[in-house]
Amino acid sequence: MRIKFDSAPLTKMLRGIERQTKFACARTLSEIALSIFHDSQNRLGLYFNVRAGYLARRFKTHMATRDNLKAWVGHMDEFMAVQATGGDKAVRSGAKFQGIPQRGITPGDIPMPRGSGGERPTYRGQNWPRQLIAAVEKFDAKLGKARLKKRGSKSEARSLAAASGTRAGSNRLVWMEHAKVPTIAIRIASGQGKGKYLPLWFLKGETVKIPKRWKFFEDGEHMARTFVPPFFQKYFSESIDMIGKP
Secondary structure, three states, X not given: OOOOOOOHHHHHHHHHHHXXXXXXXXXXXXXXXXXXXXXXXXXXXXXXXXXXXXXXXXXXXXXXXXXXXXXXXXXXXXXXXXXXXXXXXXXXXXXXXXXXXXXXXXXXXXXXXXXXXXXXXXXXXXXXXXXXXXXXXXXXXXXXXXXXXXOOOHHHHHHHHHHOOOOOOOOEEEEEOOOOOOEEEEEOOOOOOOOOEEEEEEEEOOOEEEOOOXXXXXXXXXXXXXXXXXXXXXXXXXXXXXXXXX
């Protein structure tokens, strides 16, 4: 008696399982990457004072495929890397200083009249040192014109002074260029903190130590460990059901 085993159907089925397993892995990796992408965007406010949507828009993700079982999530701005790892941050090539933001100070919380240094009450769109310094220089130029006009029309002088934010009780954005540590600050004009300076940025010309403050990798790893098993089980079951179907 001869017993013959036709392995062709089994081989075909195993090849189908292998192919569908790769599809399930690719779908799982892509789904996890997309989940980490959205979760990282939503959790930025836990680690940073987010005043605009710029940081959230700078995330990028790459999906996995059957032939390339790799997916990744990252941020397009280099300065975010040191926020996630901590470490040394050097002055950018060609720059004189690098800005060190002072935590706990939010410009939007400091009442600033329209037309004063900064031009906007909340500084929306003017959060970076270069933009703030430009705003101060614009303010000083207007203030200089207002002072010159005092010799002429008083009404015109008052108009320019108001446009420059020199009204009584107006807080001022100041650029303390010649301080021991160059500083961008707000000078409080009235109330309990009258005459005090609230620093927004310190500008330093040397490498500085940046503490780790963003748990990007930890949050992503936690999400992957939690959701990879159920996602893979779901997509693998769906893929196996497709074997043999036209």
